[in-house]
Amino acid sequence: MQTAHTLDVLRTRVSSLRKGGETIGLVPTMGALHEGHLTLVRRAREACDHVVASIFVNPTQFGPNEDLDAYPRQLEEDAQMLEREGCALLWAPRVAEMYPDGFVTSISVSGVSEGLCGADRPGHFDGVATVVCKLFNQVAPDMAFFGEKDWQQLAVIRAMARDLDLTLPHVHQIIGVPTVREADGLAMSSRNRYLSEENRAAAATLPREMREAIARIEDGQEIAPTLAALEDALLGAGFSKVDYAVLADASSLKPLEKLEGKAARLLVAARIGGTRLIDNMGVG
Ligand code: PAF
Helix, strand or coil, X not given: CEEECCHHHHHHHHHHHCXXXXXXXXXXXXXXXXXXXXXXXXXXXXHCCEEEEEECCCHHHCCCXXXXXXXXXXXXXXXXXXXXXXXXXXXXXXXXXXXXXXXXXXXCCCCCCCCHHHHHCCXXXXXXXXXXXXXXXXXXXXXXXXXXXXXXXXXXXXXXXXXXXXXXXXXXXXXXXXXCXXXXXXXXXXXXXXXXXXXXXXXXXXXXXXXXXXXXXXXXXXXXXXXXXXXXXXXXHCCCEEEXXXXXXXXXXXXXXXXCCCCEEEEEEEEECCEEEEEEEEEC
């Protein structure tokens, strides 16, 4: 596997990968890789001739009081994992390469980016949309692979690709890959490593209580009291705050007051010991 730190090197290597008309799958990441990321790489390898993974801790998607400085960085270890998975090229730009002096552009996707995490993390999805658009332009992949754990992020990226008429990857080539979970059900996340042993054990309450709430909703119980009971269960288990627990239309992310026969999703963000965990699951 080769590594590119500059745009010139990236472009040369991408065009040599494409030489015989081969296809490229992009797996954008912020590093600190885990099994969830490696599943994206495997999925990309099945669908495309070559996989390009990017590792870039994108400063513009972190708020002023968030964990940008503390975010885990382990480029060498990550590179070894990607190589073992058969990744062809690692794109690991420095901040000044991605955002040179004078950089002034931002992409803002309204609607899907506004509620849920968008409400708690102002500017976050502008940062995500802008860097993902740049990554798409830099690599011009045929397909791009994202974890469904960040369901709202996936919706924002799809809306951006559709509205900006991106052809590589076209909106239909933006592939969502189901969330990979630990044995106790906790969704894998680079931020799980921030959890103390005690909080890590309590964190498994999140998927468990979500499944319980989904079973009740599918059983016909009212949505609002079921979501209130879910919040109470999380607070009782050691979570300090539930930012949101919402049943939403799976595509528009608009909150639903009842199951209307359309695809629905239960989405939750909750804080435990200073770490913010998110999860989502299909309903109905
Ligand atoms: O999901 C992530 O790791 C990041 O938000 C992404 C898509 C790589 C953009 O920085």
